[in-house]
Every structure is written in C-alpha cells, then in structure tokens.
Amino acid sequence: MKKIMIVEDDKVICQELEEMLNHAGYEAVVLQDFSKATEEILASSVDLVLLDINIPVINGEVLLKSIREKSEVPIIMVTSRNNETDEVLSMSFGADDYITKPYNPNILLLRIGAVLKRAGKNNDVTTYRNLNVNAKKGVLSDGERELWLTKNEMIIFQFLLNHQGSIVSRDDLMTDLWNNDEYINDNALTVNISRLRAKLTEFGIENAIETRKGQGYILL
C-alpha cells in the first residue's frame, strides 16, 4: 500500500485529507513537527508528499527545495488560488505537480495517481501486457500461472521493460548484466535472451523481444 505524507497545518483539512486518502486505499501519515520536517520526511520512506505551501515554522517552498536536495520522492504542492506565481515557482523548484486550494477531491486523487504512476516506474512490481512482473520475487504471473525467472533473465527483462519500445544495444545489456568487470563470451547474453524468450512463450507471449541485427533488441 502506498504511503502518503500530509504536510498541512489546518487540522480540519488534515483530517479530511487523511480520511479521503485512507478511503482511496492509501496509507496517510500526517507530519506532526514542522521544525524537523525535512528529516522526518526523509526518514519516513513515504511514496509521496502532499505539501501545503503555507505552513508554519518553515516556508513550503524552502522545504520543497530542501527535500529535493536529498530525495526524489514525488511531491505535490498545495497552493492557494490567489497566488498564481506559487505554482510556477513550485514546479521549477522540483515539485512533480501542484494543485490549488480549494480542490476537487477527485482531481487530487487523479493527480496523486498520475504522479505515483510516473514515479512507480522505478518500482518492484510492474506489468507487461497481461503479466505481472515482480522483480523482488523474481516471478512472472498472469493470474493463473506463475513462472520464475532466474536472476539474469530478470535483469534483462527489467532492462528491456525500462526501455520498452526502444532499441537496446547488446553492449548496454551486457554492461547491465556483468558491469564489464570480467570478460564474458558475448554469446552468454544471446543464450540468456533465448531462455527469457522461451519463458515468455510459455505465457503465450511470442515475438515480444525482437532482434534488430547489428543494433540490439527491442521489447514491443
């Protein structure tokens, strides 16, 4: 479950947000002590921060910049309508999105979803067509069956997935796999690709990985 940190001093709004987020399937956390905001947020390992620009003790934009120095955590700024330059500034300071108060709850949820989705590309669980790809467990599943990928197969698949639709050179894949530390027969890659393809075929996914001779591979 995704964890969202609410940084907002109005107790009423805070509670409303908390309820709404919990109701929408997130785990809402409210920042208590604004004086140690940066530290608390960094330490809390949340998936997203909802940050009001008007908070006591520390200015919202300052906090934004200070978080950005240390972390890439997605941040949505909450700005007040009467100050449009806030929005412009926030974005250029590294916010992922902003929303003006008072906001429509549906839109807020939508934006949270969009930002998380964008950020989630660095995550453990991704999907490919009808497959769930769980990197941590090293398993592919289509709801019915599960199939294990070996370490190398998963490395390759993830790399292709992160570059889906683009040609990925064999060199890049080899660097990703073996980091050029040791010399490895470049056919080892071919064999691993071949094994990955065989597993995808077991799910009925064929020709997902195309060969572009002389250029690399491309995941369709």
Added chain:
Amino acid sequence: MKKIMIVEDDKVICQELEEMLNHAGYEAVVLQDFSKATEEILASSVDLVLLDINIPVINGEVLLKSIREKSEVPIIMVTSRNNETDEVLSMSFGADDYITKPYNPNILLLRIGAVLKRAGKNNDVTTYRNLNVNAKKGVLSDGERELWLTKNEMIIFQFLLNHQGSIVSRDDLMTDLWNNDEYINDNALTVNISRLRAKLTEFGIENAIETRKGQGYILL
C-alpha cells in the same frame, strides 16, 4: 523546433495562443478542418497537441480517444472551469495533462514544457516530410505503416537528415559508415543508398535523395 498543434475553434484564442507559442520558441500550427481532425493530426507529425474539449463537429474527448488509438503524441486537454469531471475523464482517456480555461499563459507554457520533457525521454524522433524517423526504434513511420531500417541505412539517412539541403559527398558518407578503417568497395555505398531509396519509395517518397554526379547526394 517543437511543433504544437492547436485544436480550438475560437479564432481569437487561437491567434493569441499561436502568438504566445511562437514567441516562446515553438512552431504553432492551427487545425483548420475539424471533420478530418484525427487524420490531420496524425499526419502532421507534431510534437504536442493542445486540444480544447469543446470544439465543433467532433467532441473533444472522442477525438482524444481516437488519436490515442494510433499515436502516443503528447496531448494537453483544455477544459472549461465549470465542468470539473471533464478533467478527470480526460486524464483517464489518455491525456498527458489538462488545463482549465481561462488559463494563466505562464502556467500553460510550464505545462507544455513539462509534458514535452517527459515525452522527450522516450524517443529522439525527428521528422522528414510526413515521416517520423525514430532512431531509438530504428523505424520510419507515417502513422499508418512502420518500416525499419538496417544499421547502415539508418546511419546514411541520419547523416543526410543532419545535412538536409546540402550536398553530402560520397567520401563523407563512407567515412561515417566505415570510418576509413578498411578498404571497402565504394559500390557498397551505392547499394546502401539504393536500398534506402527503395524503402522511402514504399512510403511514396520518391526522388528525395538526389544524385549530384561527381559531388555526392542531397536530401531534399
């Protein structure tokens, strides 16, 4: 220069937008005929579409969906403030962002910048006439068909594209291809050019690469 298609029926707003975008360094294009909107947009190879949800002839959301079926081109929806569900719906139909009318020009530019930046990570796509030349995918496409180039064909085409309108000597091309490492029959180049021409012809593009005897080739 990034090309932006404006889909909007209010002539005044259209002109304002056009000026603003041009001033900001974009190339603005205004859609003229709403009845063939999908086709025109797909064929125009723009980098972004600014799509008003309230347009005549075809409903904005329908158009959005119809474009999305064929293309990944970034789309920002322009919605009216009094109808908030539009925003929610648009996003779920595949828009990359939306903005409510009346909008702050700075914010619009910011959003355009953000969306283009996000999109730009996926492909370094250039265009040639009605063709998209996607180096990462190694394909040419005209919206309908896709055709991929081999390594050498892509090298040549990119080189010509980078020097479009100028004569490129055969020697330069050969250096670009083989780096003068080894001796290669200079007819190899001719054959490669010939094959590239054949592929362009499949898109109906003929005489794009002209021969200038004794001097080289020129891409028109």
Added chain:
DNA sequence: AGTTTTTTGTTAAATTTTTTTAAGATAGTG
C-alpha cells in the same frame, strides 16, 4: 563437508540477416 539441483557460461554447428562484390545497364557530361 558432500551431494544434488539449479543456474550460468562455453562451444560448435545451424540459421538468418545484412553487407559486399561483381557485372551489366543506365544516364549525365564534354
């Protein structure tokens, strides 16, 4: 620690795709 199983890398032969070569045809130029 020793055994078994799984994963990974290697090799060699087979296959596929791309590139080069070669040779005759075509077209521009003086």
Added chain:
DNA sequence: CACTATCTTAAAAAAATTTAACAAAAAACT
C-alpha cells in the same frame, strides 16, 4: 559519341544471432 559515375540486381560472403548440448559454477539441501 565516348567516357565515366552511378544504378540495379543477383549471387556470394561476411557478420550477427540462434539453438542445443555440455561443462562449470553457484546455490540449496542433507
């Protein structure tokens, strides 16, 4: 018209990739 640069086509060659079988290494188990 003669000369040369370029084009086209098909066949040959080269390069890249695939596959299968096996060996080595790593991991899991007893």
